[in-house]
Amino acid sequence: MPEALEPLVRIRDLAVDFDGDAGLVHAVRGVSFDLHAGRTLAVVGESGSGKSVTANAMLRLLPKRGRIVNGSILFRDPEGGGTIDIAGLDAASEKMRQLRGARIAMIFQEPMTSLSPLHTVGDQVTEALRIHDAVPMAEAQKRAMAVFERVGFRDPKRMLDTYPFELSGGMRQRAMIAMALICRPALLIADEPTTALDVTTQAQILALIKELQAETQMAVLLITHDLGVVANMADDVVVMYRGQVMERGGLADIFRRPEHPYLKALMKAVPHFDMKQDERLTPLREIRIDAAAAAAAAHCGREPIQHGRTVLAVTGVTKTFTLRSGGLLGEPQQVSALSNVNLTLRAGETLGLVGESGSGKTTLSKVIMRAMAPNCGQVCFDDGGGPRDVFKLKGPDLKDFRRAVQFVFQDPFSSLDPRMTVYDILAEPLRIHRVGNEDQRFQRVKDLLELVGLDQRSMRRYPHSFSGGQRQRIGLARALALNPAVILCDEPTSALDVSVQAQILNLLKDLQKALGLSYLFVSHNLAVVDYMANDIAVMCRGVIVEQAPRETLFRSPKHPYTQALLAAVPSPDLDHPLDFARLTRGGFSNPADWPEPFRIVPGETRPEMAEVEPEHFLALARPCAPAHPEPMRAAS
Template identity: 70%
Template sequence: MSSEPLLSVRDLSVDFQADAGVVHAVRRVCFDVFEGQTLAVVGESGSGKSVTAQAIMGLLSKKARVTSGSCLFRDPKTGITTDLVKLDPNGPQMRAIRGGRIAMIFQEPMTSLSPVHTIGDQVSEALVVHTGCSRREAEEKAMLLFQRVEFRNPERMLRTYPFELSGGMRQRAMIAMAMICHPALLIADEPTTALDVTTQAQILSLIRDVQAQKRMAVMFITHDLGVVANMADDVVVMYRGEVMELGGRETIFEDPHHAYLKALIRAVPHFNMKPGERLKPVREIAVSIPGSWKCETPAPAAAPAPVLKIDNVSKSFTLRSGMWSGRVEKIQALNNVSLSLDRGATVGLVGESGSGKTTLSRMIMRAPGSKPDEGRIWFDDGTGPRDVFELKDEELKAYRRSVQFVFQDPFSSLNPRMTVYDILSEPLLIHDIGTREERHERVKSLLELVGLEPAYMRRYPHSFSGGQRQRIGLARALALEPSVILCDEPTSALDVSVQAQILNLLKDLQKALGVSYLFVSHNLAVIEYMARDIAVMCRGHIVEQAPREVLFRSPKHPYTKALLHAIPDVDLDHPLDFTALKASASSHPERWPAPFTIAPGEPPPLMVEVEPRHFVRISAVNAGVPTGVAA
């Protein structure tokens, strides 16, 4: 390894010209990135991490300008050192470096991918532009890379559009696009945020493999300190545009000095937390519960009726195989899924992208086209269970009031043309609740409920941070006083401190209002903190279901074990075993060991109770095998 850095950032400062004046987004930042090594940049939202990366790539907005400093990039192919700050962002020299020698993986894949071009076109285009190879050769190399990022059907990806993929699948496409030219420096801005832990581990392993083969340097921007502990050689900690602490990984984790870094480490959810123990965010949210708000009394302990029950639900979709061929491909999204949610309780739903978690949530919401092929979904508002898909007119309207949704992306789920007042009052208008004055007071109470100032109600979503936007989304879900809230990855896009705020807020609201949560997440540490019972999904099946403490103490299914082994830990003494993860076949039901194997053409698998309230799905042909012994 050369002793000279591949990228040297010195005294970099970036200002934004805002309506209220100048914002100093980055102030005199200094660090080095060396060939073949990984530098992790950590910090809260708004700390200047992404702005620093955009300055390096020449992608700053028109309102931003570099006021001082340099970004010296040494191309290992030519040995020429270039100050990236001095280049024309749209000039030929910068375009040749951007994408060819320095590539970037962006945090939000949907807004980074063209909606009118196929994934194959977008990934192969980078290779055609920077190497001049033929389109056919580029597509062949793209397919090889699609296999490495774990697309189930690499050939089909050449013809697939971004809107046909889940968030995790789109992120894999972004990673393939960034890595296809084998850049000297890869800037990864939250590259695994939308990915489940097994896919995250595979992507981290892929980045490490390419890094070792091509001596690629990586600048890894993340809020996941577990990823930092497993990937980084050096760490930069940023806060409000400045570097608070810089050092080697061992020094940062074993002997942190700055109070801000210590606070970040304390905010990370971890396993085996004590009963009643709370996360410790850098800043707590002050929650005010208005006296007029409904506070449900938990149901009596004697056989409480679940508020929501999913009974043997199956759902399939048909996808086109080609633009003009007329052929279709059947995808089985859900297979005999059963689940129940008690009043005032939280059920966690975990699994990789494409396992069926969001499909199940959409069915519960009775979204268009979500009617199950088989099975039924029951909802009980206290008057007895009713089939959700048989509700009509006023009954359906009442159901939609009772079941609300908190989305994964807090920005795209809020209308950018509506103020916070309009967003929060819209559900009240639709359901004809209250007078104008009463709705105003209700919006004020909702903002106080999630720890936001009433003065914010005239602002637009773009003027808030990610954590504040997620609190607005939560306030909107609470506007109609629902009995069930479906939380679809509500904290995956948030840094660890804001995540801790939101999770504590959700628990406080549940305790005060008696609301039930179906909590979808790929972060098992978050699920353990939030949920009483946990269901694990893979390829449309719930493969294991148990109380939180039982599942983490004694997992039985090979897929559940793989999920637990793939969790990156902040403890440097427990690193990820990338070799074992690469060899794992945990996501392939037909390759699971007996008695868990699920092969095409076999009878439907069975859920077997291996201990009280602990269920595991096994093959019907192996139903006689004692699961506890085989596991």
């Protein structure tokens, strides 16, 4: 076989075991596939399917309890002049150290925890180069600046002295890519490289990987659960479930002619834009609730609010933060997080709030929760007794508001106390608000677990013993404990794989129907918001730029920022690929780059909402009011 046609990596019958507390765990069983230079192989599957274990085995980065028990990992080193069986190498051997980082590099899932907070980005990127190539520091910094420029940093020299906490999520991920690419590896392993990123940043990172791959002909092993990313990036696909390969083949075969029932079920769990009004996602494991029992179990004295009545109204909310630059003596700098935001949430409905990271979505949620005070504006809550200004509530009225409006957080693991059992987590809100006695609270916790589809035997377990989807259900149960009228959902499914995401989204819709809940659903995934929301508001840099019913917004988006967001959503449809060329040009999140009549220039124009068609609002540029000059003084 000609060398050009030989696989760069050939894995055969790979098996990895872990010595778990409950016995032996077969994490990977009989996995085989080939990976060629210049091509991208996507490994897809749910969390726990063995994707990351397979990748870590290729780098010999398995934990102490894990070991390769069978199979081979043959790596054809283009520079070493031979084929190496990585499975037969000692993980701490000099040969493995030479391969790891230099010939095989990895981009990890969470860049913030993968980068050292104590060292600058420049130190961390040059370290990889100096270890493998033994170049002087000046040469290492020169090559680091070249790769910084290549991955899209505007000021490569400044990155040498920048710490990871000073960068956004997308910039941190670019720093990870720079670290992986500085030694020009033959194989790049990307483990969920865009999971925590918003869609526009994700599209830019994916475009960057494709561009660099075309230049260097490196092979890419892409680990993901996002079938939209797979459809836009992969040449070949491997589908894994419980440590085994269920199906593998070329991209077109996998997407147009799926054969295995698991792959077909995985595709049905992905939300897409052309779903019908009453169409339902099909998760692999459905959570069914009894609507009548749910309504009875949830009743804690609150009468249901009349459907369609305005339950939450945000009017003219503005919030600025003060930053100090240039050290202790520097001039304070004002940063606008929210600018004249107006929103209305009706009882029994869902209002979707979408936008990039840093657009102000979470800040607005905190203002509504009264966890943060605005500079000006008003938040009114109406539970049936008339609208009341949230920031004027005191004493018992404020405590009632805290019960009526609850929060579901983005990361279910960090939002649950690891030292508390599930029973303590769910009973805590009841104790704080003095709801019932201990026996009644115990029954309430049992009802809540049943409400979210968890076994009652779970109440004595700790959060670390649950999967991501189960932890999110615990967080949802905690939010439901006090029978709220409104739940603010802040990216509740962004960290979950597609099948578990479908579970949680269906559960939220079922609970809304059964309990008459109202949701403010914050997300950067427009396909998810399309599935959940009745109305959608699009936010950019603290400004609502467009708001409309979901059918109107997706049928005829008017604002250039909304159009860019929709264009950046990767679809699991081979006939609708991402336009990488358009997305990499950027400019869509900078109001000064928008075309007329949307262009916002500080000091010259300001946004003003206008109704362009029934219930469809757009932020149009209007001239700023002229400043009144000071009266001239008479000459002395």
